[in-house]
Amino acid sequence: MTAPRAEAASPLALTMGDPAGIGPEIAMEAWRVRETSDVPPFALYADPKLIATTADRLTTRIPVRIVPNAAAAAAVFAKALPVVEVPLAVSAxxxxxxxKNGPATIQSIKRAVADVAAGRAGAVVTNPIAKAVLYEAGFKHAGHTEYLGELAQDHWPGKPADPVMMLASPELRVVPVTIHVALKDVPVLLTTEKIVAVARITAAALKSDFGIHAPRIVLTGLNPHAGENGALGLEDRDVVKPAVDALRAEGLNVTGPHSADTLFHAAARRNYDAAIAMYHDQALIPIKTLSFDEGVNVTLGLPFVRTSPDHGTAFGIAGKGRASAASLIAALQLAGEMVERRQFAGST
Structure with a gap:
């Protein structure tokens, strides 16, 4: 769906991700194909030396212009890649x-969010990080999503920050209720209240960010065949179904729990706008099967727009010129559309 046009949004703030991963090269590629792929203006928060050495390694000649923040990117984006300087401690x-470069990776995210809060950037788009590396550098959060939630509370203290992860593509939108936890812990962490909260945030985002006036949401069951009314586990009957009933009582178009094994084929997908799954792989396997290169990670429930490519740092192919920028390009495009929709809604 094409976003309605409002006044031009501020350029996006793109973080560098782990400098040893594919983030720098896919950022360069996204700028290189900016016109043919309709990439909205962005500034890359990174070390300019990293971009120069990456360009030399890949024999890719692109002009770079150092800018103070994303707002200044608009004037130079057509002719050069705007880079907000975030120095690395050592060469990547x-x-x-x-x-040693962990603090710079974190600083890239922090500065990008600060510029959105100050109105100098329209949204944050994050390149992939290596959480294990950041943990060694003193990172105290489970991942990007949790850190962004804390930054949101710092910059928007009066607004709720309840981060919810959505994976989105033209074929499918999925939201896992539980994310990076062991499978054995899912039944313990899964509560009716948590499912209801995630579904409310999802419904609100489908309206404000995706332009869907009356969103249709389906919930998967936790167990095979959604528990067979208790024969294959009680969670679907006693936890998921009460959440569906509560949401429907609020007037939301929510159905379930559905058997997950029949929910993601083409005919089934035509009947809903987003699927809420009970755990990580239940959500991510279908979307990565359908849209491995074009999927976008979207953080719902924040007072600002944040998207990211739906892949990792890909250390194994970094610096070899084999990385696809398709998911990053999709993340930039979706972030631009979401910002425009929010602006349009605010102006009407």
């Missing part, structure tokens, strides 16, 4: 992450 070696 593709495929070999260095804990």
């Amino acid at each position: 070696v593709p495929g070999t992450p260095d804990v």
Whole structure:
């Protein structure tokens, strides 16, 4: 769906991700194909030396212009890649992450969010990070999503920050209720209240960010065949179904729990706008099967727009010129559309 046009949004703030991963090269590729792929203006928050060495390694000649923030990117984006300087502690070696550069990776995210809060950037788009490397550098959060939630509370203290992860593509939108936890812990963490909260945030985002006036949402069951009314586990009957009933009582178009094995084929997908799954792989396997290169990670429930490519740092191919920028391009495009929709809604 094409976003309605409002006044031009501020350029996007793109973080560098782990400098030893594919983030720098896919950022360069996204700028290189900006016109043919309809990429909205963005500034890359990174070390300019990293971009120069990456360009030399890949024999890709692109002009770079250092800018103070994303707002200044609009004037130069057509002719040069705007870079907001975030110095690295040591030179990055593709495929070999260095804990010494962890603080710069974190600083890239922090500065990008601060510029959105100050109105100098329209949204945050994050390149992939290596959480294990950041943990060694003192990172105290489970991942990007949790850190962004904390930054949101710092910059928007009066607004709720309840991060919810959505994976989106033209074929499918999925939201896992539980994310990076062991499978054995899912039944313990899964509560009716948590499912209801995630579904409410999802419904609100489908309206404000995706332009869907009356969103249709389906919930998967936790167990095979959605528990067979208790024969294959009680969670679907006693936890998921009450959430569906509560949401429907609020007037939301929600159905379930549905058997997950029949929910993601083409005919089934035509009947809903988003599927809420009970755990990580239940959500991510279908979307990565359908849209491995074009999927976008979207953080719902924040007072600002944040998207990301739906892949990792890909250390194994970093610096070899084999990385696809398709998911990053999709993340930039979706972020631009979401910002325009929010602006349009605010102006009407």
